[in-house]
Amino acid sequence: MSARIEVVLFGPEGRGSFNEAGNAGAGRARDAGHGVTVTWIADPAPEARAIALLALCERGADLIVAHGGQGDYPVSIAAQRFARQRFVVTQGSVRAQNVATYDALxxxxxxxxxxxxxxxxxxxxxxxxxxxxxxxxxxxxxxxxxxxxxxxxxxxxxxxxxxxxxxxxxxxxxxxxxxxxxxxxxxxxxxxxxxxxxxxxxxxxxxxxxxxxxxxxxxxxxxxxxxxxDSGRCVERAIADFRRDAVPFGGAVTFGLAERDxxxxxxxxxxxxxxxxxxxxxxxxxxxxxxxxxxxxxxxxxxxxx
The missing domain is CATH 3.40.50.2300 (Response regulator)
Incomplete structure (x- = not known):
């Protein structure tokens, strides 16, 4: 059975190169056969983002990938309330046992x-x-x-x-x-x-x-x-790692100049x-x-x- 993976993008739907990169990464993961759904959270207020993410957790997913540092605050709240829910934050800094960060340097x-x-x-x-x-x-x-x-x-x-x-x-x-x-x-x-x-x-x-x-x-x-x-590569890699049980929850994965793509x-x-x-x-x-x-x-x- 395919894992249910939610990719969360923060900002107006369809706008911005950072979200474009994240959406492209989600698309590549979907094309590779993973069950990926993309959710946009447009409200810029951190509290509103947290409420929207908590609602997503209530619906249930095997993995939630929050794209960008804007995901740090809502994931920090959600990770405490939903200790069994697993999260990835790209370009993030939140630390918890059920959260991993994937960072393009x-x-x-x-x-x-x-x-x-x-x-x-x-x-x-x-x-x-x-x-x-x-x-x-x-x-x-x-x-x-x-x-x-x-x-x-x-x-x-x-x-x-x-x-x-x-x-x-x-x-x-x-x-x-x-x-x-x-x-x-x-x-x-x-x-x-x-x-x-x-x-x-x-x-x-x-x-x-x-x-x-x-x-x-x-x-x-x-x-x-x-x-x-290209933070979209982080989205793509995190999903691939999750499917092979290789996400370092509680830790971080980084990509630097040595990975020119x-x-x-x-x-x-x-x-x-x-x-x-x-x-x-x-x-x-x-x-x-x-x-x-x-x-x-x-x-x-x-x-x-x-």
Whole structure:
């Protein structure tokens, strides 16, 4: 009998590259013969997400895969109330005996994005923006800023969280504010709000570094690079592991730059040889462990656009 597996995506249905990756991973698992159902939870409030997940637990499933750090809080609540229910959180940090995390190390590609931004900026100012302050976003931000610092080019970095992964207007306004402050390259870790960030780049004449998927293919006029961390591969792998009784509940599975189909920095064609060489050199150090991205940032934050 096929296992009943629920994949939970947080955000407006059908929007955002992060959820696109998760949905694609669920689709590949379904195509491989696994019994996978996808459920979308659109409400952005953590409490509402927890209530929706608890309702899903009441209906019963052999495995619930919560996609993204937004799943940390609802799974932490549900895992206590449903001790026999088994969960996976992708890009998560929750720890419990009935929960496993599967993590594409976004911080490694984000670090390389910082190195690249520092080497290509013409203004001496680069930016970072994201939406919600969930652990993967905080780690990615810290790693990007660590990459900027490590490049030792003297470039200054701005950083902010606009409060929503899915709001194009907030993304546009935040990009515009950072551009007015001098940023000519901005690393954006957002989802449904990506269209606003792209529109800002085209209107203001600045370049963007994307994440999760390869944005240099989708909008080559805008994207200088993309810090790929294909979390959909985590969904796919977790489901395959579950079917062979290999999920390390209470533990974690990680994928880094050594798995290039999961984690890498994709570069646009117009990135010069010198900058490419820097990315290659730092990437080798990350793979062999001689460099590890910083995962905490306690410095100043750029004011959020009104």
């Amino acid at each position: 976004q911080e490694q590609s984000a670090f390389l994005a910082g190195v690249l931004a520092a080497h290509v900026s013409q203004t001496g100012v680069v930016g970072h923006m994201s939406g919600e302050k969930v652990p993967p976003g905080l780690k990615g931000r810290a790693a990007f800023l660590d990459g900027v610092r490590s490049a030792e080019t003297g470039v200054r970095a701005l950083t902010t969280f606009c409060g929503s992964q899915h709001d194009p207007r907030r993304a546009f306004d935040t990009f515009a504010a950072q551009q007015r402050a001098g940023a000519d390259v901005i690393f954006a870790m957002i989802d449904g709000g990506r269209d606003g960030a792209i529109a800002a780049c085209r209107e203001l004449g600045i370049r963007q570094i994307g994440n999760v998927l390869d944005w240099t293919v989708r909008a080559p006029d805008v994207f200088l690079a993309s810090a790929i961390a 999961v984690v890498r920095l994709a570069l646009a064609r117009d990135v010069g040889h010198a900058a490419r060489a820097q990315v290659e050199a730092w990437g080798s150090k990350l793979i062999d462990g001689t460099v590890r991205p910083g995962l905490q940032y306690e410095g100043e934050e750029f004011p959020v656009a009104a």
